[in-house]
Amino acid sequence: MRALNLVIPFSLPPVEHARDLLAQLQSPAMAKLLSRASLKSKKTGSGLDACLPHERWLAGHTSDNSPAVSATLMAALGLKNETGYWFVVQPVHLHVARDHLVLTDYRQLILSESESKILFDAAHPLFEEQNQRLLFGSKDYWFMHADSWADFRTCTPDAACGHNIDVWSPSGGSSREWRRLQNEVQMLWHQHPLNESREQNNQPRVNGLWLWGGSQANESSPGLHTLASHLNNQHPAVDTSASEPTTHILDSLSSAALADDWSSWLHNMNAIDHGYLAPALAALDSGKLEVLNLILSDSTRLVHWSIARNSFRKFWAKPSLNRLAT
DSSP states (O other), rough: EEEEEEEEOOOSSSSTTHHHHHHOOOOOHHHHHTTTEEEEEEOOSSSSSOOOHHHHHHHTOOOOOOOOOHHHHHHHHTTOOSEEEEEEEEOOEEEOOSSEEEOOOOSSOOHHHHHHHHHHHHHHHHHHHHOOOEEEEESSEEEEEEEGGOOOOOOOOHTTSSSSSHHHSSSSTTHHHHHHHHHHHHHHHHOHHHHHHHHTTTTOOOEEEEEEEEEETTTTOOHHHHHHHHHHHOOOOOOOOSSSSSEEOOOOTTTHTTTTTTHHHHHHHHHHHIIIHHHHHHHHHHTTEEEEEEEOOOEEEEEEEEEEEEGGGOTTOOOGGGGGGG
């Protein structure tokens, strides 16, 4: 069976804005697909989960921890096979609120490879002093070997984005050691010339690290491969003629939704409809594709819709976007 899974984070509009947004949304392919779709599953999180619903779906796990993606992401970035337990470490900007720090969207950091390497080289000795090995993977992703911290509960940066980091920071038996190490890095970077230069250029300071994605070096799964490829900005074209089921993440809505930028959200939703959903609809209609699964989500909800080719016999079904307001 030729099947395609399209995972579209933040495609479910917030309840309080759904009516107005759907009235403005121009997504005819989505409307037609949803009118013929069968509901496969619907889940709602607490809002305090360690990962977003689509991240949990991709990882295929039920534990309240971030997806165990570090080893798979390391391999995707070309780092040689390692042993032990590893975490993803991301340089981030922490916004100083009135009485706490808030994690901001890492996509908005706009950190270059050379800038990231400069900060990595500055922080590296502090990790060595704590007997924690630190590897550079890319401008966005570093990796830390820490077998003694394998009991940490961590949260993905998207799950924690916009929230008080005190609630979302790693917790576990050695979490104080991590907080101490992060504080040392923050103090080191506070007066770093790179941050002074970024501030003068109206760019956010890099003033924190986010730890997540812990896994054993050999831990992997198809869903983690998809997630790692996405994190590594490897986005192959959607092939509706592939003989095996394939999964693609369409993540152009996340930044807009996290920033409450609903004008950009509408624009990007329309682009997804034109660039991805319309071709998938045509592939279903022609028989090149037999099943299309739409995995639609926001920060707490996930709905799995399935559209089979034979569902187009429902000629009476009127195209509608109302199911996005589920």
